[in-house]
Amino acid sequence: MTSLLQRTVLFADLRGSTGLFEKLGNAEAASVVTQSVALMAQIVGSCGGQVVKTLGDGLMAVFEQPQGGIEAADEMHESLDRIVAGAPQSGTRRQALKLQVAMAHGEVVELNGDCFGDAVNVAARLLDSAGDNETLTTQQVLDGLDAEHRSRFRSLSKLQLRGRQEPVQVYRLDARRFGETVATLFEGSVPMPAPDGIRLAWLDVTRVFAGVDLPAVLGRSPQATYCIDDTRVSRSHARVEWHGGTFQVSDLSYNGTYVRFAGRDEVIALRRGSCTLHGRGVICLGASPTDPTAPTVNFDVLSFQDTEPRSTD
CATH class of the missing domain: 3.30.70.1230 (Nucleotide cyclase, GGDEF domain)
Structure with a gap:
């Protein structure tokens, strides 16, 4: 029936x-x-x-x-x-x-x-x-x-x-x-200033995301917030968001998302997991940073106070 x-x-x-x-x-x-x-x-x-x-x-x-x-x-x-x-x-x-x-x-x-x-x-x-x-x-x-x-x-x-x-x-x-499932490579007890935005750059496309711009979905779909046209990239591949006072990237794909921080050799492989972003580095979609052809998004966590003019006194 x-x-x-x-x-x-x-x-x-x-x-x-x-x-x-x-x-x-x-x-x-x-x-x-x-x-x-x-x-x-x-x-x-x-x-x-x-x-x-x-x-x-x-x-x-x-x-x-x-x-x-x-x-x-x-x-x-x-x-x-x-x-x-x-x-x-x-x-x-x-x-x-x-x-x-x-x-x-x-x-x-x-x-x-x-x-x-x-x-x-x-x-x-x-x-x-x-x-x-x-x-x-x-x-x-x-x-x-x-x-x-x-x-x-x-x-x-x-x-x-x-x-x-x-x-x-x-x-x-x-x-x-x-429990949270977020991974991070940041260690140490030194307090860090709260970041204000994050800059993403792929080829000649550079955008800064902050506040209402987030979360940002990285993917091959034209409807993605940040479109990356590569066959290894899923339509909705990864998500960058502000959560718990930090920027995080979460993998949404079948092929995985990979993160490597500037000055480090270690690569974090995300399979439906998340990673806290700090400083600078790269996010690779569908292939590891060890592959020179990998679709690579450079990220830079920004503190806008660093760009404000300071007194010379």
């Missing part, structure tokens, strides 16, 4: 399970992944949702209202931490397994226990743009929340999702209830 329903569609996916199998072996890794997916399904039910199907290392679920989906996403992130905490080799598990969640709200077609429709397609594509331990949603999900819960979301502007002609307004759920 076919039914047309208004539903919040949630996709959740565990990433990093392949590395987990390599590090822990088939039996233990399979146990961790199976336990994690089963717990996520249990959470869906406890939050008033329905699991439509499991998808390898993740699942698809629907909720009558957005609030249930948000509660489930929060609990999933917290529960994944509880699964790995305190267990043997928990550090390995915690490092390997990351959870991405994406939600959209709208009309769905329910047929023979499965669901179809634009909201399903948007949520599935939005999952591709989620970083490690992130929950992404659409405007329609926010419209169904109360003011308190809407305040937990931050706009990521519009993203070009695969298979859609029009970009979609996307929001990220504040991660206050689970």
